[in-house]
Amino acid sequence: MPVITNIDDLHAIYKRRVPKMFYDYCESGSWTEQTFRDNESDFAEIRLRQRVAVDMEGRSTRSTMIGREVAMPVALAPVGLTGMQHADGEILAAKAAEKFGVPFTLSTMSICSIEDVAARTKAPFWFQLYVMKDEEFVDNLIGRAKAAGCDALVLTLDLQILGQRHKDLKNGLSAPPKLTPATIANLLTKVGWGLEMSKTTRRTFGNIVGHAKGVTDTSSLSSWTAEQFDPRLDWSKIARIKEKWGGKLILKGILDAEDAKMALQVGADAIIVSNHGGRQLDGALSSIRMLPAIMEAVGSEIEVHMDGGIRSGQDVLKALALGARGTYIGRAFIYGLGARGQQGVEEALEVIRKELDTTMALCGEKHVHDLGPHNLLVPKGFAGDWDRVERNA
Numbered sequence: 056m057p058v059i060t061n062i063d064d065l066h067a068i069y070k071r072r073v074p075k076m077f078y079d080y081c082e083s084g085s086w087t088e089q090t091f092r093d094n095e096s097d098f099a100e101i102r103l104r105q106r107v108a109v110d111m112e113g114r115s116t117r118s119t120m121i122g123r124e125v126a127m128p129v130a131l132a133p134v135g136l137t138g139m140q141h142a143d144g145e146i147l148a149a150k151a152a153e154k155f156g157v158p159f160t161l162s163t164m165s166i167c168s169i170e171d172v173a174a175r176t177k178a179p180f181w182f183q184l185y186v187m188k189d190e191e192f193v194d195n196l197i198g199r200a201k202a203a204g205c206d207a208l209v210l211t212l213d214l215q216i217l218g219q220r221h222k223d224l225k226n227g228l229s230a231p232p233k234l235t236p237a238t239i240a241n242l243l244t245k246v247g248w249g250l251e252m253s254k255t256t257r258r259t260f261g262n263i264v265g266h267a268k269g270v271t272d273t274s275s276l277s278s279w280t281a282e283q284f285d286p287r288l289d290w291s292k293i294a295r296i297k298e299k300w301g302g303k304l305i306l307k308g309i310l311d312a313e314d315a316k317m318a319l320q321v322g323a324d325a326i327i328v329s330n331h332g333g334r335q336l337d338g339a340l341s342s343i344r345m346l347p348a349i350m351e352a353v354g355s356e357i358e359v360h361m362d363g364g365i366r367s368g369q370d371v372l373k374a375l376a377l378g379a380r381g382t383y384i385g386r387a388f389i390y391g392l393g394a395r396g397q398q399g400v401e402e403a404l405e406v407i408r409k410e411l412d413t414t415m416a417l418c419g420e421k422h423v424h425d426l427g428p429h430n431l432l433v434p435k436g437f438a439g440d441w442d443r444v445e446r447n448a
């Protein structure tokens with residue numbers, strides 16, 4: 056087995072092992088993929104301030120996210136179809152997160168159901184909710200998440216209409232994959248993936264099939280999702296969901312200071328500065344570039360988390376230094392999962408922890424809480440050189 060020293064190593068194995076349809080699903084952004092690319096490349100624009108002769112013994116990456124103790128402030132982001140990247144993927148990723156001491160977030164569009172994950176893990180996980188038109192179904196999902204002991208609801212706000220990813224349309228993305236000559240030819244080269252998949256019965260959307268009215272098989276599912284996401288979602292509906300849930304609420308997909316202020320008003324416990332990994336509004340600015348403005352608007356009043364483009368512990372450090380209390384990884388853990396199952400997710404987390412810890416030491420810091428803008432060298436105008444064009448009076 057090759058030695059894993061960074062996230063790219065896991066990515067290389069992942070690419071070889073997983074069917075093209077699911078690799079492309081993960082590795083794409085919407086339309087031109089500008090935002091998808093910027094999420095990563097903007098991190099590289101920020102540099103680090105080296106400090107020396109500072110006692111570096113007794114360092115710690117431990118922190119809390121919405122009051123929950125975490126081994127490092129890096130949670131696993133909700134990722135739909137995770138159980139297609141590796142058989143029983145959500146269960147394996149949740150186990151890895153539990154072992155490592157970080158939160159796992161289960162997507163509404165997962166393959167393993169809420170109950171599947173709850174039955175195979177001890178640590179509470181977070182449930183990510185998409186708001187559907189069918190209120191009864193949404194209320195049921197909330198009830199199921201409560202019954203499973205989920206200790207936070209992550210409400211995603213940036214996907215009421217689906218951003219177009221060209222490859223998904225061209226590949227005919229589905230779960231399980233539809234057998235066409237092209238998919239069969241590709242699946243024949245993915246023997247390890249196929250063997251694991253043949254041992255599980257979890258191959259379609261576990262939270263939905265058998266729970267939502269009119270959805271008994273997967274063939275009707277794609278049209279159902281297109282029709283069912285609620286285009287009328289607004290702040291009053293968010294308030295209703297908050298009340299119905301009654302627990303900790305994290306609002307995901309905030310990319311503008313005005314929306315961050317609304318999140319504060321509605322009483323959320325945290326927000327995630329996010330553009331859905333560049334999969335929704337192509338042309339939006341990267342999450343890391345928007346973080347400072349959002350921190351300035353609400354940072355002293357609400358916990359601010361971020362995701363998008365994190366591929367290393369150095370990226371995590373940069374986000375924390377710009378004020379985020381917590382971060383999430385999406386693709387970085389999927390690479391590990393697709394490459395090596397639960398072990399791969401643990402390896403991804405360990406790579407990031409080690410990079411974060413070593414970088415902290417070389418920046419002269421002992422604790423993640425002490426990180427701040429003083430650790431960074433940020434290009435002039437990094438956060439402020441984009442003006443909104445205000446309408447002339």
Ligand SMILES: Cc1cc2nc3c(=O)[nH]c(=O)nc-3n(C[C@H](O)[C@H](O)[C@H](O)COP(=O)(O)O)c2cc1C
Nearest residue numbers: 081132133134135162211331332362363364385386
């Ligand atoms: C393949 C894939 C599927 C995703 N599915 C969901 C989802 O079901 N719900 C959700 O809120 N976000 C979803 N996201 C977005 C992630 O939660 C997260 O915002 C994003 O992956 C962060 O960017 P990164 O992948 O660069 O770390 C998905 C992302 C990817 C890559």
